[in-house]
Amino acid sequence: MKKLLSIFLFGFCIIAAQEKEEVKKDSLHFEFEPDSLFLHIGETGEVTIKLLNQDGELANNPFYAYGRPRRALESKPRISDSTGIAKVTVKAYKPGKLSLSVRSISQKREDRIVDKMVIQVPYPPLEKIVFDDPQSKVYVGTAVNYSTTAYDQADLVRNNTEVTLTSSNSDIADFDMHGNLNANKSGKITITAAADDIVESVDVRVVKNPVRKVTLSAESDNIRTGDVLNFTAKTLSRSGKEVDGVPVRFSYSGKAEYGIGLPASGMLTAEGKFVAETPGLYAITAHSSGYSARKIIKVIPRNVQKRVQVVGHGTISDVNTSDLWVWPGIGQYKGKDFAVTGTWSANGEAYFWDVTDPSNMIIIDTITVDARTVNDVKVSEDGTVCVITREGASNRKNGFVVLDVRNPFDVKITAEFNDDMTGGVHNVFVFDNHVYAVNNGRKYDIINIEDPSNPFRVGRYELSTPGHGVHDVWVIDGLAYSSNWADGVHVVDVGGVKFSEKNRSKIQFNPFLAKAGQGSPGNPVKLGSMADRNGHNHAAFPFISQSTDKFYIVTGDEWGNQFGMAGGFHFLDFSDTDNPKESAVYQVPEAGSHNHWVHGDTLLASYYQGGLRIVDISGELLGDIYAQGREIAFFLSSDPDGFMSNRPNVWGTMPYKGLIYFSDMNNGLWAVKLEDDQTMGTR
Amino acid sequence: MKIIFHILLLFSVVTLNARDYYVYCTAESEDEVALIRFDGKKAYVEKRIPVGVWPVEIEGPHGITVSPDGDYWYLSMAHGLPFGHLYKYKTGSDEMVNRVELGLFPATMGISKATGLLYIVNFNLHGGHSEASTVSIVDPDEMIEIERVETGIMPHGSRLLNNGLRHYSVAMMSGELYEIDAMTMQLRRTMSTAPKKMKMNKMDHDKMKKGAMDKMKHKMPPEKPTWVYPHPNDKLVYVVNNGTDNVVEIDVDKWEVVRTFKTDKAPYNCEVSRDGKLLVVTYKGAAKTGVWNLETGKEIAKFKNTRKVTHGVVISPDSRFAFVSVEGIGKQPGAVEVFDLKKLEKVDIAEIGKQAGGIAFWKMVD
Missing domain, CATH: 2.130.10.10 (YVTN repeat-like/Quinoprotein amine dehydrogenase)
Structure with missing residues (x-):
């Protein structure tokens, strides 16, 4: 009985000691000084990192420090001293939200303490904004899309840059939220693209729109699925003269030959190329300057199947x-x-x-x-x-x-x-x-x-x-x-x-x-x-x-x-x-x-x-x-x-x-x- | 007292007989990993685990290791587009946890008991064998590559001292042993793996084929070391010189070769038993496995393997059994052959997928 009691007490002591040990482990934590950093590319900074116990004392346990992602943030040294302190020099190579990660060194995975601090590395300042092939003449009653490309000082394209487009006179023409300039009346405006402190402008002349008619033609009005049909739209003046440079938009609707649920599907490009996927009747419409023209196309099955x-x-x-x-x-x-x-x-x-x-x-x-x-x-x-x-x-x-x-x-x-x-x-x-x-x-x-x-x-x-x-x-x-x-x-x-x-x-x-x-x-x-x-x-x-x-x-x-x-x-x-x-x-x-x-x-x-x-x-x-x-x-x-x-x-x-x-x-x-x-x- | 002794003896015998050994072994040309259970007499293929993500391309599982706590196994997949990956699987369920892209042809790996980090060589079997490659250091918990340390041309073998503080690898085409400080992740020392007296000028150039010297323009040493394994006492490491048919024993403190064991043809991998007494060497070219007594420096047994291209070896932690992977040729199945290191006899064989290669011990269960 005495022996049994001893064994029980011994076991209890071991369990109690283990629990105490676990409490100790759980209480380890990292302290970063400073707790965040802001660096530009190429700049270095210093961070003092300590691994502390629950009493705020050095844990006497070494740890690793490494920059993430690799090759974006260099860090030296990689390891603390044996007391659990490291003065880490970091150098930023790439922009973004980088991190300096730390992990205590221990044999057992469950004993490891991990943490990280954020290092913000801003993208290089913008260098320029370029309008992509902008139109300098726009007709009243039309919408023209303007797009831009932003470059930073590293000459890299910055796709994530939010560029704001504005018109100097919104009564004459104004942008919608998708970059389309809607021309309302004649006049001269300056359109401006701005991001951060970079501004680029283009002068645009909004001119009277002579278009009074749109015509639409195609080589055929009867095609098979898969056949590409080229539509030609012309914008004409009151006298019937063709007006160049006026934007034309194409759209289609249709009714599939078979079934209630089957859609009349196809593809119509901005240039007026149309291809149908399902047989049926399709209406292709060209729009410009408030005028439109429509053409009905019959699409028949391609019928190329063989056994x-x-x-x-x-x-x-x-x-x-x-x-x-x-x-x-x-x-x-x-x-x-x-x-x-x-x-x-x-x-x-x-x-x-x-x-x-x-x-x-x-x-x-x-x-x-x-x-x-x-x-x-x-x-x-x-x-x-x-x-x-x-x-x-x-x-x-x-x-x-x-x-x-x-x-x-x-x-x-x-x-x-x-x-x-x-x-x-x-x-x-x-x-x-x-x-x-x-x-x-x-x-x-x-x-x-x-x-x-x-x-x-x-x-x-x-x-x-x-x-x-x-x-x-x-x-x-x-x-x-x-x-x-x-x-x-x-x-x-x-x-x-x-x-x-x-x-x-x-x-x-x-x-x-x-x-x-x-x-x-x-x-x-x-x-x-x-x-x-x-x-x-x-x-x-x-x-x-x-x-x-x-x-x-x-x-x-x-x-x-x-x-x-x-x-x-x-x-x-x-x-x-x-x-x-x-x-x-x-x-x-x-x-x-x-x-x-x-x-x-x-x-x-x-x-x-x-x-x-x-x-x-x-x-x-x-x-x-x-x-x-x-x-x-x-x-x-x-x-x-x-x-x-x-x-x-x-x-x-x-x-x-x-x-x-x-x-x-x-x-x-x-x-x-x-x-x-x-x-x-x-x- | 005598009765108690006999009961204990009987108990220990029953226990020994009931012990199961589990090893994982890769099948490089099958994109599989086999889990093998050995009960002391028979070896059973418990599972054949398909690995990789491409159903119709061979991705080449090559190296494998089990985490020190036995919870995960890690697998290098050599072929990529073009970079290979390290995969992490849960032991038991064998479900994939994560993967991380590494360098060209990642191969052998080891996990440090001191740092918990995984050190894996990027073998770079591809190419002209003229560029130095690296050892990738990976945090196996988060599966993030932390660092790459450049070593030599076609690095292979990746093992750490028992204390986890030093990492060793060799480079086939550089003929060198590399020591990395596992803590600081920096290359500390290198040395030639040539036995003490062997030098390049001893090669018989007259017997070399015409053109062979041209290929040695970058002074490729003949040793072609393929493996390194530390002694459990952490004072010695053993390097397998595949090209010159020997294993050299290197004193880590002196950083020099202290003994040379002349082996059979084309030794490839080796492992030292946990009790430090035996060295088991696979002879790839001879299709044999040798067992060496490290005290006497004599080969005490040599087993003929059941098929050609003997590859890797792992020894059970009780130093009792050696598990040897044998690749086979063509569509021949790969094999894991089990040898009793006490009785010095072959015990059993388990056939797995084609080109059995990397092999790792998981656990013993009584």
Whole structure:
């Protein structure tokens, strides 16, 4: 009993001591002197920080101090002395609400005390405000929008600056809250943009408005969904003379052909370009100076849908499949057709197929290399050489492998190229005896394979932006189109085909070729680019519209979210290479985009879980392609015997001899065709 | 008294038999982390935890560690766009808590018992192997990168003294050991990891392949150290020289190599048992695992692994079992092989996802 009592008392003492200890821990706190700071960029300040106990005495416990965000606020020293006191010098490098964080040092997480003090670093003073292309003459009865750009003393654009616009005489013209100057009567005014103590002014003449009529015309009054109709509005005087420079606004209303709840939806640009997504009757109106004109347009269904017929399928059931390539045999195999597919997160294999009879495609050879993923496969234009990529090598020395495919029934490894490619080659392209290899996701290397057994590096293309990366590269006519995530698509001259009397053809509509001629594989020269603000740029394919001769680059996203893969294909109008614009997007809401191919005026889109998508991209492209009924067909490539049963996951696609070949990550190689008599294919 | 002794003995035996050991192991080419339970005889894969955010890209889970209190595990994801990340997961539920972007190919990491901060090397496997990389220092509570300390080219291995005051890492292409003051976050000392007598001029240049010297323009030392592990006494650290097939013992105070252990082909990782008696070394090139007696400096056992590319090792805190990760090749599953360090025999194997790599001990449960 005595022993039990002793044990009980001993236990009680331990618990009591622990509670006392916890009280002590809880009472530790930081004291900052001063308790806040205001610094300009480049300025330093001093803060004395103490870690105190409940009695206000130094806690005899060291702590850390560090500026946040990193690189915005430098702090020294990082650690206090052993008594719990630190005199910290801070230096501001970036503006904003920064903080000096502190954390006591202890073994147990629950013992750690954290705190922070705010350090306000104001943005540099404004330097100037600039009116963006302001109009100096405004007509009575119209509204003109004025916008400005503010720059600070660091010459950085300050998007968050609140700029106030005022008129010197609000009876003549006055601003609404959105920057629109509403002109009421004739006269001269000065409009002023002001922010902080910076002021910029522009003189504006408000003149009598001679407009007495607005007319509206279009090339047609009967279009299909997806067709872009250009409206022309004219402002006319009483005498019928056209008045220039008077702003015209467009609007539309409509009634959908089908259903009560379905809206008549479309897109109408400020320039008067209209595209409808749903069939129905639409009224397009042009407004100016209190006058308007209206035109009724009938929109009919695009009706491009076709059924897809499966021609052949080769099941891969034990591994994931990656990319594909299809090519015609040469030499003694002339007249036969072959395909190669890679494998993903598997055994480093590439499968070679005889697809001469696509309804009976069979694997005729397998090449195994030291890799887990053969992500990409490409065959040279002359059908002699195949290049496959290696990632996940057992010795971590990745790269690519050159294969002799003149006899696809007995493919031979010609050479491996691993030099400086440790991180892996994800994608390649073969063009004119050179391999363009995406190296480590950072750059692409250009390797000469004129002698396939002796490849050697001749060039390299790498961006200089912070945190840059590259995912894919595609080469056509001596121009390399690389996809660089946030840096978007880059067009690089690696030996661009110059125009001549002999090669006058549709390629003349590629404006980059007009600029080509400076670069070579050993000297890649950038010709143009367009950044991707979303950072999703994964693949790119140049597209000369056969119906309009316009030049686009079709870029594809790759990104995922909590629901799986997402993204779409973007149509970048590069007609003006220095000022590219995204004009349209094709995006399946419930699936994720991957590789793509443009054939004629048709987009073949690999859409992972959304299957294969075949899209009509003829004519001018504007707005939401998916909503416009431009989808010709989609095909969900289910296979109960696949690596993942009945779960389509389309990786890549390629047209060939009237068929559409594609690889499905979960089940292998497919050949399908549209049920019509139009021939598709490159040969 | 004799009866009590026998009861206690029986109790201890029952207790030992009932002990479960838990380790986490990464599968770099599967984007998975496996939780393995070992009951003293059999190893069970309790869970295969999918990691990363991209369902169709391999993000490469490489290094892993468990917080000293066992509440969280931390995982480096090597591949990014282009920068990799450090992920934080809750142990047990294995739910992701947070992540922070770091440098190129973040790899091995350790948490200081003194500072509570996490020190992780940015391996930068990518590129031309000519630029020095860094050790990132992260507050693992808030998942904020506090500092980066530049070390050498392709830094690897990241371990701290038992007292948490010094951090050690090596750099493969610099052939050096780096000591960082964990408190001040500053590089204190560096030294070559070459054994005392080994110098560059002893290399037989005639036997080198043509062109090999060109690649050594930046005087890349042959040692290619891949790992460093401190002795529990905090007086010694062991550096694995992957390129010259040896492990060197370095006296931390003298800051010099005091012993060299000639090993099998291409040693890669190592760990010293908590009792300080044994050193277990993985031989990546030989597909074997060696056990060394640190008192005699002799290799007392060498196990052939079940597949190629032996990778990491972690030893249970009771110094009884070594858990060795083996990558395998191609689509071969990765493996965690368990060795009894007392009986010096192989006990069991657990097969996990492809390219088993980083391995960390979580807990022992009686």
